Amino acid sequence: MSTATSASGADKSATETSEQYLTFMLAGEEYGVDILRVQEIKGWDKVTRIPHTPDYVLGVINLRGAVVPILDLRRRFGLEAIAFGPTTVVIVMRVGSGRDERTVGVVVDAVSEVYNVETANTKPPPDVCGSVDTVFVKALATIEEKMLILLDIDRLIGNSITNELVPGVAAA
Amino acid sequence: MTLDLEMAEIAKVFFQESREGLDVMESGLLTLGTTADAESINTIFRAAHSIKGGSATFGFAEVAGFTHGVETLLDEMRNGVRAVTAEAIQTLLQSCDCLREMIAATEAELPLDQGRIASLNSDIAHILGERPQVATAPAKAPAASAEPTAAAPAAGASGWRIVFEPAADLLRLRNEPTRMFTELARLGAVVVRADASRVPLLDALDPEACYLSWDIEISGQIPRAQIDEVFDWVDSQWRAEPIPAGNSAAAVPAQLDPPPEARPVSVERSPAVAAPAAQKASPDSGSIRVATEKLDNIINLVGELLITQSMLCGFADGIDPNELDRLRQGLSQLARNTRELQESVMQIRMLPISFAFNRFPRIVHDLSRKLNKRVELKLTGENTELDKTVLEKISDPLVHLVRNALDHGLETPERRSAAGKHETGTIELGAFHEGGNIIIEVRDDGAGLNKAKILQKARERGLVAPDQELTDEQIDNLIFMPGFSTADQVSDVSGRGVGMDVVRRNINDLGGHVQISSKEGHGSTIRIRLPLTLAILDGQLVRVGKEIYIFSLLAIVETIQVSKDRVNTLVGRSEVFRLRDEYLPIVKLCDQFGIEPDSRRAEDGLLVVIESDGKRAGVLVDDLLAQQQVVIKSLESNFKPVAGVAGATILGDGTVALIIDVPDLIRSMGKLGGGEVTAHAA
Numbered sequence: 001m002s003t004a005t006s007a008s009g010a011d012k013s014a015t016e017t018s019e020q021y022l023t024f025m026l027a028g029e030e031y032g033v034d035i036l037r038v039q040e041i042k043g044w045d046k047v048t049r050i051p052h053t054p055d056y057v058l059g060v061i062n063l064r065g066a067v068v069p070i071l072d073l074r075r076r077f078g079l080e081a082i083a084f085g086p087t088t089v090v091i092v093m094r095v096g097s098g099r100d101e102r103t104v105g106v107v108v109d110a111v112s113e114v115y116n117v118e119t120a121n122t123k124p125p126p127d128v129c130g131s132v133d134t135v136f137v138k139a140l141a142t143i144e145e146k147m148l149i150l151l152d153i154d155r156l157i158g159n160s161i162t163n164e165l166v167p168g169v170a171a172a
Numbered sequence: 173m174t175l176d177l178e179m180a181e182i183a184k185v186f187f188q189e190s191r192e193g194l195d196v197m198e199s200g201l202l203t204l205g206t207t208a209d210a211e212s213i214n215t216i217f218r219a220a221h222s223i224k225g226g227s228a229t230f231g232f233a234e235v236a237g238f239t240h241g242v243e244t245l246l247d248e249m250r251n252g253v254r255a256v257t258a259e260a261i262q263t264l265l266q267s268c269d270c271l272r273e274m275i276a277a278t279e280a281e282l283p284l285d286q287g288r289i290a291s292l293n294s295d296i297a298h299i300l301g302e303r304p305q306v307a308t309a310p311a312k313a314p315a316a317s318a319e320p321t322a323a324a325p326a327a328g329a330s331g332w333r334i335v336f337e338p339a340a341d342l343l344r345l346r347n348e349p350t351r352m353f354t355e356l357a358r359l360g361a362v363v364v365r366a367d368a369s370r371v372p373l374l375d376a377l378d379p380e381a382c383y384l385s386w387d388i389e390i391s392g393q394i395p396r397a398q399i400d401e402v403f404d405w406v407d408s409q410w411r412a413e414p415i416p417a418g419n420s421a422a423a424v425p426a427q428l429d430p431p432p433e434a435r436p437v438s439v440e441r442s443p444a445v446a447a448p449a450a451q452k453a454s455p456d457s458g459s460i461r462v463a464t465e466k467l468d469n470i471i472n473l474v475g476e477l478l479i480t481q482s483m484l485c486g487f488a489d490g491i492d493p494n495e496l497d498r499l500r501q502g503l504s505q506l507a508r509n510t511r512e513l514q515e516s517v518m519q520i521r522m523l524p525i526s527f528a529f530n531r532f533p534r535i536v537h538d539l540s541r542k543l544n545k546r547v548e549l550k551l552t553g554e555n556t557e558l559d560k561t562v563l564e565k566i567s568d569p570l571v572h573l574v575r576n577a578l579d580h581g582l583e584t585p586e587r588r589s590a591a592g593k594h595e596t597g598t599i600e601l602g603a604f605h606e607g608g609n610i611i612i613e614v615r616d617d618g619a620g621l622n623k624a625k626i627l628q629k630a631r632e633r634g635l636v637a638p639d640q641e642l643t644d645e646q647i648d649n650l651i652f653m654p655g656f657s658t659a660d661q662v663s664d665v666s667g668r669g670v671g672m673d674v675v676r677r678n679i680n681d682l683g684g685h686v687q688i689s690s691k692e693g694h695g696s697t698i699r700i701r702l703p704l705t706l707a708i709l710d711g712q713l714v715r716v717g718k719e720i721y722i723f724s725l726l727a728i729v730e731t732i733q734v735s736k737d738r739v740n741t742l743v744g745r746s747e748v749f750r751l752r753d754e755y756l757p758i759v760k761l762c763d764q765f766g767i768e769p770d771s772r773r774a775e776d777g778l779l780v781v782i783e784s785d786g787k788r789a790g791v792l793v794d795d796l797l798a799q800q801q802v803v804i805k806s807l808e809s810n811f812k813p814v815a816g817v818a819g820a821t822i823l824g825d826g827t828v829a830l831i832i833d834v835p836d837l838i839r840s841m842g843k844l845g846g847g848e849v850t851a852h853a854a
Contacts, residue, residue, distance in 0.1 A: 049719065066805070067805045067822075161812055
């Protein structure tokens with residue numbers, strides 16, 4: 001679950017210089033995830049709670065016979081939780097690879113756009129990066145004068161599931 | 173040894189088949205001890221022969237060479253030249269082990285244990301007696317070992333008359349008759365006459381079929397084994413008989429060049445014994461090999477089908493019943509079909525328990541020799557089927573139990589006769605179905621458990637309070653406690669006190685249950701109850717607040733409603749309740765799992781009494797719902813293992829429900845003392 005693998009995988013599948021990102025909104029900020037990782041987007045539905053898990057693990061759902069965990073990204077990032085509304089969606093993604101491959105859903109405020117991001121337009125994240133733990137930020141990109149936060153989804157989800165020791169940044 | 177890819181594929185099959193062959197040899201050898209009939213020796217011989225043939229083909233000369241020695245010995249037994257002695261059987265059994273290792277080493281391309289091979293070779297040679305080189309010499313250079321090995325030719329035969337009537341598919345199977353004749357010609361002067369009478373008219377002729385048969389005369393003192401070698405691949409399509417001396421017809425050399433001269437070769441045995449004709453290479457076991465992964469996929473699919481069906485049923489219940497009668501009919505049929513389909517698919521994973529039982533004759537044989545005990549092993553219900561995974565996981569615990577029965581249970585022959593019992597003890601290993609479970613019993617007619625000694629040891633170790641009274645059954649089951657052993661001496665067989673508790677834990681982890689009952693002087697019976705499969709579970713649905721959980725029915729002892737006066741608190745908070753003469757802790761799922769229940773008071777809800785590892789507890793739930801079979805889904809595949817949860821399943825309404833891990837719940841109860849857990853989520 002290293003950054004290197006995910007980056008090289010994306011390089012092969014996209015053109016040399018640009019990658020496609022699905023973006024979503026979370027507390028007014030726009031985040032991007034590698035679109036090749038996104039399996040589907042579905043509405044919020046009731047989950048079955050799982051005991052002995054951190055609060056950002058909302059529970060599991062039945063996704064066509066598979067038991068899939070649902071994470072709340074706001075809580076994961078230590079942002080203020082809000083009531084789920086009509087735009088609230090679950091982005092179902094495939095993370096990890098090989099034996100570690102998992103299907104996981106994350107709850108976000110709303111989906112936004114699909115962007116082609118030129119590799120040349122991305123910058124490494126600065127040390128201080130607002131409310132998100134910088135470990136999970138792969139890069140920052142500028143599109144139409146907006147800033148996109150590109151997430152390292154393998155690291156974010158892998159970390160959230162297997163190793164809860166890395167704390168989210170305290171609520172802003 | 174490097175093989176190209178295709179060869180490696182075929183070699184893999186050879187390794188697999190060799191292992192199966194060795195199993196056949198081993199079980200055959202073990203029965204030889206009691207009944208030395210020709211058929212069982214033949215079976216063993218055939219297995220050895222196939223291994224030899226296969227290994228020679230793949231160029232594993234050492235395996236082929238070693239097997240040849242074994243085969244020679246077996247051949248002599250088969251022909252009644254050699255008596256079937258206990259010593260010979262032991263050597264052959266060791267040879268099986270050695271071969272198994274050789275095959276494993278060859279497959280892994282590791283060096284062979286030459287020392288062991290040499291020592292067994294000399295053992296075999298020793299049994300074969302007079303000519304040790306016969307056992308090994310042809311092996312070094314199979315097929316064409318033309319060098320004379322002994323000087324004196326046996327009198328009686330001057331050659332062989334061979335009738336070779338190949339099956340029509342001879343050529344299609346890539347056998348080349350002329351090559352075989354050339355091979356024969358190397359052994360001695362050959363006269364070949366072809367019989368073309370069966371060749372049909374041209375319009376009926378299949379150009380790939382073989383219609384010819386041959387009549388071959390070969391002169392010279394040639395051991396039968398060398399001729400066998402030539403016809404190795406066309407078993408049962410030929411027969412040979414010796415030509416008496418002075419009657420040789422080796423006159424005109426036929427199509428083939430005659431060899432320089434007949435060579436004197438030692439005759440291994442009387443050539444008058446002809447090979448048994450028409451024997452099938454191996455009996456068809458009627459089974460196929462299927463990758464477990466593929467099966468698992470089908471099982472998942474069928475599980476989903478089942479879910480769809482129950483979803484549809486729920487949908488139909490809400491609509492006007494008059495109009496939908498036919499839909500209902502169709503649905504009930506769908507339900508039946510799905511269940512049948514699921515059952516038949518599950519069957520694919522089912523294997524007879526004989527896969528686990530088969531190792532025992534050998535284990536008992538070896539162990540009884542070592543311990544100087546006389547044992548008869550009886551196996552019953554070997555065809556009882558259970559899931560492959562359960563089967564694999566139950567094998568080791570069973571071995572442990574049988575070893576224990578032999579070491580601790582059965583007495584020495586002297587003690588047995590002193591006690592008025594037959595000198596030979598009996599161990600019975602049986603399996604049968606009961607309800608949706610499989611029961612495996614290990615029974616011995618030995619000394620039984622010494623209850624006084626067990627109780628004394630248990631008190632010494634503080635496992636039982638000094639003044640505590642126990643029933644006989646409770647005392648017997650103390651042997652499953654961790655760190656418990658009554659053996660006076662620790663042997664390398666058993667007695668270290670690790671074991672029975674591990675056995676019980678393994679069985680509990682499979683969702684099963686183990687119990688022992690014993691009568692002093694008359695033996696003990698260990699009874700294991702296991703679910704037939706790990707993919708489906710007979711579940712009891714319970715409700716706590718708004719959540720639904722599932723318990724395995726196997727783990728539930730009973731469900732009761734308790735009155736307030738039977739509930740007491742311990743040290744302030746932990747609650748216990750009285751069930752007949754026992755006090756059991758109350759486990760509150762609402763606290764364990766951090767959920768909001770209808771009520772926290774034990775008397776308002778129901779207590780599900782569960783048992784694992786010999787410990788019991790009452791789990792407080794708000795309500796009991798249906799009992800149903802559920803398809804077990806792993807939480808780990810997309811998430812991770814969760815304490816107290818064995819897995820998940822999907823209910824008829826499409827929601828996910830968690831399956832309670834009873835052994836884990838009971839274990840964590842032990843750690844936290846009394847079932848009070850404060851760890852809430854987050």
